[in-house]
Amino acid sequence: APAAKPLPGYASFKNADAVIVHSSTTIETKRSAFGSSVVTPTNQLYVRNNLPTPPESIVADRDAWPVQIDGVKKPRQLTVRELKTMGLETVTMVLQCSGNGRAFFPSKPSGTQWTVGAAGCVVWSGVPVRDVVKALGGVADGMVYMTGTGGEVLPAGLDPKSVIVERSVPLAALEDALLAWEMNGEPVSLAHGGPLRLIVPGYTGVNNIKYIKQLAFTAKESEAHIMSHGYRISPPGSKGDPSQPSVQEMSVKSWINSPIPEDGNPAAGTVQIQGVAFGGMNAVKGVEVSIDGGKTWKQARLVGPDMGKFAWRQFVLQAQLPKGTYQLASRATDVKGNVQPETRGENQSGYNNTSWADHAVTVTVA
Ligand code: MSS
Numbered sequence: 128a129p130a131a132k133p134l135p136g137y138a139s140f141k142n143a144d145a146v147i148v149h150s151s152t153t154i155e156t157k158r159s160a161f162g163s164s165v166v167t168p169t170n171q172l173y174v175r176n177n178l179p180t181p182p183e184s185i186v187a188d189r190d191a192w193p194v195q196i197d198g199v200k201k202p203r204q205l206t207v208r209e210l211k212t213m214g215l216e217t218v219t220m221v222l223q224c225s226g227n228g229r230a231f232f233p234s235k236p237s238g239t240q241w242t243v244g245a246a247g248c249v250v251w252s253g254v255p256v257r258d259v260v261k262a263l264g265g266v267a268d269g270m271v272y273m274t275g276t277g278g279e280v281l282p283a284g285l286d287p288k289s290v291i292v293e294r295s296v297p298l299a300a301l302e303d304a305l306l307a308w309e310m311n312g313e314p315v316s317l318a319h320g321g322p323l324r325l326i327v328p329g330y331t332g333v334n335n336i337k338y339i340k341q342l343a344f345t346a347k348e349s350e351a352h353i354m355s356h357g358y359r360i361s362p363p364g365s366k367g368d369p370s371q372p373s374v375q376e377m378s379v380k381s382w383i384n385s386p387i388p389e390d391g392n393p394a395a396g397t398v399q400i401q402g403v404a405f406g407g408m409n410a411v412k413g414v415e416v417s418i419d420g421g422k423t424w425k426q427a428r429l430v431g432p433d434m435g436k437f438a439w440r441q442f443v444l445q446a447q448l449p450k451g452t453y454q455l456a457s458r459a460t461d462v463k464g465n466v467q468p469e470t471r472g473e474n475q476s477g478y479n480n481t482s483w484a485d486h487a488v489t490v491t492v493a
Pocket residue numbers: 172173174175176177178222223224225226276277278279292318319320331332333334335336337338
C-alpha cells in the first residue's frame with residue numbers, strides 16, 4: 128500500500144488513525160471511525176477546501192472578524208462580536224460533501240474518490256440569519272436568493288469569478304440558516320471555517336460557506352464559476368451549465384459502519400449491524416437492514432438521542448449469523464415517506480449518491 132500522506136498543518140489536530148488524507152485540501156473520515164455517539168468528533172471530521180486554507184492569522188482575533196450583510200433594507204458590516212449580541216441558536220446537522228459516495232460511480236468521475244467519509248454530524252451554535260435580517264430591516268424587495276461569499280484571499284492573476292467560493296441558495300433557506308462561531312462546543316477551527324461560517328441545514332457541504340465575508344440577499348444567482356458551472360447535476364458526458372440543477376437539498380440516505388471488512392471478520396453468533404441514517408431536509412422515520420443484498424429486509428432500531436431533523440440517527444440490528452458471507456445493506460425512509468433508492472442518479476461529476484446498493488458491504492462471518 129502507498130504510504131499515508133501527512134496531515135496538512137491547518138489540520139494537524141486531526142486523528143491521523145481515523146482519517147484518510149487524499150490531498151492537502153481533502154481529508155476523509157474512515158468508515159470504521161464514526162463511532163456510536165451521534166456527533167462526529169472534530170478531530171475525525173472530514174475536510175474539503177476548494178482553495179488553499181487561509182492563514183491562521185484570521186482566527187487570531189475571532190470577535191473582530193467582519194461580515195458584510197447586503198440585500199437587506201439597512202445593509203451594513205457586522206463583526207462576530209456584534210453578531211454575538213443579536214441572537215443564539217444551536218443546530219445539529221449532517222455536513223456532507225456533494226461528492227460523498229463518488230467512488231461508487233462505475234463511470235469514475237474525476238474529483239476526490241470519497242466513499243462514505245465526506246460526512247459527519249456536527250453541532251453548530253451561532254445567530255439565526257433571520258434575526259440578523261430582522262435587525263437590518265428585513266430582506267430588500269425582489270431578492271430571491273441568499274448568497275454567501277468565502278473569505279479566502281484569491282490567487283493573483285486569475286478572474287476572481289473563476290475561483291471564488293460563492294454560493295446561492297433559495298431565499299427560503301434563510302429560515303433555518305445560522306452564522307455560526309462554535310462547532311462541537313469549541314470556537315470553529317480554521318479547518319472548518321472559523322471565525323464565522325454560514326450553516327444551511329439540510330443542504331450539501333458546498334453551500335455551507337467557511338470564513339464567510341459577505342452574506343447577500345440577491346435577485347440573481349452568483350455568477351461565480353463554482354455556482355454557475357460547478358456543482359451541477361450534469362447528464363453523463365456533458366459539462367456543467369446554469370440550466371442544470373445545482374446541488375442543494377440532501378435526500379434520504381444511510382449506510383452501515385459496522386461490521387465492515389476493514390475491521391476484520393466478526394465471529395459467528397450475534398452480530399450487531401450498525402450505521403447512520405439521515406433525511407436531508409426531513410427527519411428519518413426508520414431504517415431497514417438486509418443481510419442478503421436487498422432480497423429481504425428487517426426493521427432496525429434507532430439508537431441514541433434524536434438531535435433534530437437535520438441530524439443523523441444511528442441504527443442497529445442484532446442478527447444471528449452463522450459462518451458465511453453476507454451482503455449487508457441499509458435502506459432509510461424519511462417522515463415524508465421518501466425511501467432511499469436502490470440506484471444512484473447518474474451524473475457527470477458523481478454528486479448526490481444515495482444508492483443503498485452502492486453503500487452495501489460484503490462481510491465474512493468466521
Ligand atoms: N467554504 C469556503 N469558503 N471555501 C471552500 O473551499 N468548500 C465547501 C464548503 N464550504 C469550501 C467552503 C465544500 S465543497 C465542502 S464539502 C464543505 O465546505 C466542507 O466542510 P468541512 O468543514 O468538512 O471541510 Mo463539497 O460539497
